[in-house]
Amino acid sequence: MVDEEQWSSDLVPRFRAQGYDAEQVRSRREWVERKLGVTLPLVASCGIPTDSMRGNIENPIGSIQMPLGIAGPLQVHGAHANGTYYVPLATTEGALVRSYERGMVMLTRAGGVVARVFLDENVVSPIFSFDAVDQAERFVSSLPGHFESLRAEAEATTGHGKLVRVDTRPAGRSVIVNFRFYTADAQGMNMIVKAAERAAQWLVAQGLAPRFHIFSGMCSEKRASGFLLSGGKGKTVVAGARIPAALLSMYVGVTPTQIVRVWHDTVIGHLQANAVGYNGHYANGLTAIFIACGQDVANVANASVGITDFEVTPEGDLYASVTLPSLTVATIGGGTALGTSAECLKLLGCAGAGHAPKLAEIIAASLLAGELSMAGAIGSGEFVAAHETYGRNRPEAAAPR
Amino acid sequence: MVDEEQWSSDLVPRFRAQGYDAEQVRSRREWVERKLGVTLPLVASCGIPTDSMRGNIENPIGSIQMPLGIAGPLQVHGAHANGTYYVPLATTEGALVRSYERGMVMLTRAGGVVARVFLDENVVSPIFSFDAVDQAERFVSSLPGHFESLRAEAEATTGHGKLVRVDTRPAGRSVIVNFRFYTADAQGMNMIVKAAERAAQWLVAQGLAPRFHIFSGMCSEKRASGFLLSGGKGKTVVAGARIPAALLSMYVGVTPTQIVRVWHDTVIGHLQANAVGYNGHYANGLTAIFIACGQDVANVANASVGITDFEVTPEGDLYASVTLPSLTVATIGGGTALGTSAECLKLLGCAGAGHAPKLAEIIAASLLAGELSMAGAIGSGEFVAAHETYGRNRPEAAAPR
Amino acid sequence: MVDEEQWSSDLVPRFRAQGYDAEQVRSRREWVERKLGVTLPLVASCGIPTDSMRGNIENPIGSIQMPLGIAGPLQVHGAHANGTYYVPLATTEGALVRSYERGMVMLTRAGGVVARVFLDENVVSPIFSFDAVDQAERFVSSLPGHFESLRAEAEATTGHGKLVRVDTRPAGRSVIVNFRFYTADAQGMNMIVKAAERAAQWLVAQGLAPRFHIFSGMCSEKRASGFLLSGGKGKTVVAGARIPAALLSMYVGVTPTQIVRVWHDTVIGHLQANAVGYNGHYANGLTAIFIACGQDVANVANASVGITDFEVTPEGDLYASVTLPSLTVATIGGGTALGTSAECLKLLGCAGAGHAPKLAEIIAASLLAGELSMAGAIGSGEFVAAHETYGRNRPEAAAPR
């Protein structure tokens, strides 16, 4: 289907209706293969119907595959997730699944993980510019009085997003307005950007502000920032568990005091690095679950900001927790319905509307397992050994031929 | 192959030799399916030979699939990458491939992107504890004199990693030592953790330090921190290009002044958020390339820290750049040889030894394209419109049935 | 008055009623002089009546002196400060007064500075601990319902502080509660800590929380943090001015474009340093005014967090602004009534009740002058020359004999 002109051009071929039917995808892939002198048989062996990719990707040439493992059982006592779960993890990092699994088994044997969602918002932060500081101040003062209008404008663009509140941050003669939305079970960024844009345009139309940019970056979508610690990029979710000293010793080979000692030393390291928040490796678990479950994986940049805590209880046991202030998850929209994602979400009982808070609680509990396992490995000195056993710690052997 | 006991247990079945042959993987998957009452046909349709998954995952049940698109042409003038590339992007975020593509075409039409690697190190940061501050100080003072011994110890564990230097950070009676390695074309974290552990054990054996934890968190592997801005988690790579005003207007619909205005406003937003670094959406491009190319995707948490810059030149054109201080990439080891990853790396001419710096330069140039496209969309006010055209801005419609 | 036992002890002598009368202060100073073999004639030449020091210091031995300079005129168009001011600056850094003065004159010639207070709060952030995450969540959920009780308890301890709102930040099984107060013209920290403590004790007495620590550090009193950017440590105040290009050139020797270029380059430097906020040298001006005017000088650590902005206007002029989110100032309480402080506050028309917002606006306008002068010195390359002329750039000559 690629014509002469397309072969001679350096542009990726364009097709009718953007080219999502199977034949078009094959043609595009062949163009790539011939142009670059490669073959892409595994990319071609795509189980996702190409037509269903519309809205999720452009210029499709097939799909990638990544190994999927399963870890569990993980007992969760949440407000939304109540039961025992097996968590799908897509990764290529050896030892990761095993590490999360041992934490999950330990937590389950300890009676399970308590999890709660504290806040559920997504935020867009346009910046409005004025001619002078006094005008910026008037705008800030007047904004509360326009809230109902802003809400009406914003919600006119969406059947699901609800404008919950707005707050402002002045900077010179500019003002950043945080539009905070409830987005139900969607990640919702596209939804609320559209809604915020309409509200912002209304402010301009009313003569309340001369101009704006729809993004200021303050909302911290897909980036790390201190702002995320106050929530706003999805669910603020916390998971915690009490682990008897005997179980901790049996599963991860350390005492509560040893694990608190790891916490101490690594808090020092995080402070020295001027890190945002403190945790062992949220990014590992989040990435593996996000890839498996069709989440927007780039949101790991914001979702991985959080705080892990370990304390010895008066009884000599361990209380462990994870706090995820800005966990961005969805069970509808984005990639959630696509191919393997839908299967993985179903496996968790989290497919479709009404399940995003449940998914958030399961993820938080999973990360708690990973934190305990990692801290145990550091405290017991077995981290390297574990990676020797399960990992691919021989890059020379792994080089493609 | 799952026996009675395994069916009645809540533990994921264990198999001989950890269970990587196709039959074992199938059995494990069936256990999951029956236990949870789901079917996983697409997870099952796995093109990666299950035996090859050993070292990359545990408890495998199949693979996930994610749509793969192609963006280009992208002309790069690097020290390692010299030519025109088409970049594989795995994502489910509609409009992302199109957005990067238009940036790439514009950059190519503008004469291409200059890219350079400034630093190439990976770091492990164990923390050593002493009884008192004066002992910590003596340790710090003595360390330079032991460098050759530390190097010998560290390098005894690896054929590829080279200990380049060590530096120290005191904290009370503790001392963090940054062991900085050159890891050639591997991500190298497992390699250098093992090497640093041996060096640390040598220090203890010599009586120079009483004890240590192999991780302090300071190295910022898979997390965001200010420390990353000084490099140390892979390549410090910079890419820049001059874009004539006319091309900028044609491709992204803004003037250089407008795009610098976006930079101004979003710098303010990043400062307000207390963000680490400043950029539009590195995480998007990085995630898409990392998933496609078998990188450790969780490294996006560190790799996405960086600084984008836009300046109007005296001639009225735009100079645009991205600075990625801690870009973690590999062309051997990890998931790089696995299934679709190897195909995607070959497509870039980056498979195997000797290609990691090249991959780093291509990635930096790709991100530059994404930054320009994003900033253009903000400056021209067309961001929402673009996502309406290409995205799936209708989460209700996308819910699984 | 120092008896034998006191002479032989290493403890600083204790006196009846804590020792604030002139004779006691003299005795204490003599004890120091004899114990250490020094003479302190200038410390002794103290103009502040020693009795009036009670409540401001313990173990007084006299007073220190620091040179006081005057800078102005500074025209301010604030909501509280309207007029032309001369600002007292106590410093030993040569060139500082001259630098602020030239900025002030330029701003006044340009028509003056617009200043506004956007927010006026002080905050105390106790941390409450619970046995498990679900209890923490219940506490957070219930708190809004107790606001009136909390307010009644808190305000029972003070005639001036008003509890404006509370917000919460969960961390594992702990919850930080930000008690936000209006403190009128006082710095108010002692006042609101007492008030927050009573409210916190009420929560414990009601069985709503088992225990708390009155400080979590989150409020960022006298430290730098990202949290400060959202306000809460005093006044959020912004000052801005338009400076015609000709005036800018005449007074600081640069064009608007040059000064924006300095802004660009130094923003890059701040991002690289992972600084909190962005500014040239707020700390210089703040410290000099705080020392002169009896402010709590340690609050410079929080008050110096802020954002300076420079933009070229469409007409080719400069718009310059400073944003101080957490400017801690007082016109009553603390050291404000003491000796030279009262004189300096009167000089600004800011002594006593009702004047704290006015003082805040004058300070913001002063800092704007300093930022412009500093940026001009960098842009014109004359920074070193200015310090050569006015400074003491010869430490060898300055050594005491």
Added chain:
Amino acid sequence: MVDEEQWSSDLVPRFRAQGYDAEQVRSRREWVERKLGVTLPLVASCGIPTDSMRGNIENPIGSIQMPLGIAGPLQVHGAHANGTYYVPLATTEGALVRSYERGMVMLTRAGGVVARVFLDENVVSPIFSFDAVDQAERFVSSLPGHFESLRAEAEATTGHGKLVRVDTRPAGRSVIVNFRFYTADAQGMNMIVKAAERAAQWLVAQGLAPRFHIFSGMCSEKRASGFLLSGGKGKTVVAGARIPAALLSMYVGVTPTQIVRVWHDTVIGHLQANAVGYNGHYANGLTAIFIACGQDVANVANASVGITDFEVTPEGDLYASVTLPSLTVATIGGGTALGTSAECLKLLGCAGAGHAPKLAEIIAASLLAGELSMAGAIGSGEFVAAHETYGRNRPEAAAPR
């Protein structure tokens, strides 16, 4: 001496030779008094010879006074400070001196404080701009080869500063160069800015870089940043002590476990605030000592960044430490020789050349005392009570009449 024209002008009167003689200072003060309708008798009662103010201030009108208290004994076992000290503290915050004093006495009774200087550098960070990324890379690569020339140029401007090393930070087509100097006993900022400027001019003259700005802000002079944690703004100094549980209980009323609990809760608060470093109130002690001893008080903004640590020892005692990575202190130059400053430095045995490291160790030990006292007050719940006893917690009563 103020003539008619000066009376009618709004400019602060100018005098011959900048106006430092007593009569000129008096005239200038009278101009202020008449212009503003105030009297400044205490400002006038200035014990510092006005002529000696030259180089430390411009437009002098007298001096300010601040109460000075004394705290001790403080036993220090440093590499430079060895003995028992009484520390002068200038403040108006009631309870501060008492709080530091009780910490000092406890530390002395516990056997004293061990203190060490780990690093001693000051840094200036000019930013060089190039036309494109490849030129920036060449500059970075070539710089090590020019080190001896840079050193010769830099050191030609100063008899005291020594250029120790340079390192680089790329950002797009710009490069920040950190020039790191040893400045002996001077704060040295003016000295090294001049030196760095000459080195930078040499680079431009050699054609190695087209242009530069002398400041990028990265050096973090007088501001808070993550960069400071790696040192560079003066001394990196650490102080620590072991405090037997019985002494801790006697002096600050808490057990080691309670104080570690405070550490835990306040670390959480600092992480939540995205604070730079972690400490209780370094700014309080630093400010009081800096004002007393003629330091550049604005440097508190950088010097107050650091990390406090508390640990329970195996024997059940407390090990406490403070780490100050960027403590900016001087014993020559600046305000150190001026009036009361020289007296206070002599009182510490720190006046003049050769004493800056000693002063740094005494300051670190003092801050340790303050941290212990503060943490004890939080842990024992007596913080408010202490401020009731010693402070001026009644702003209404303190209002000037």
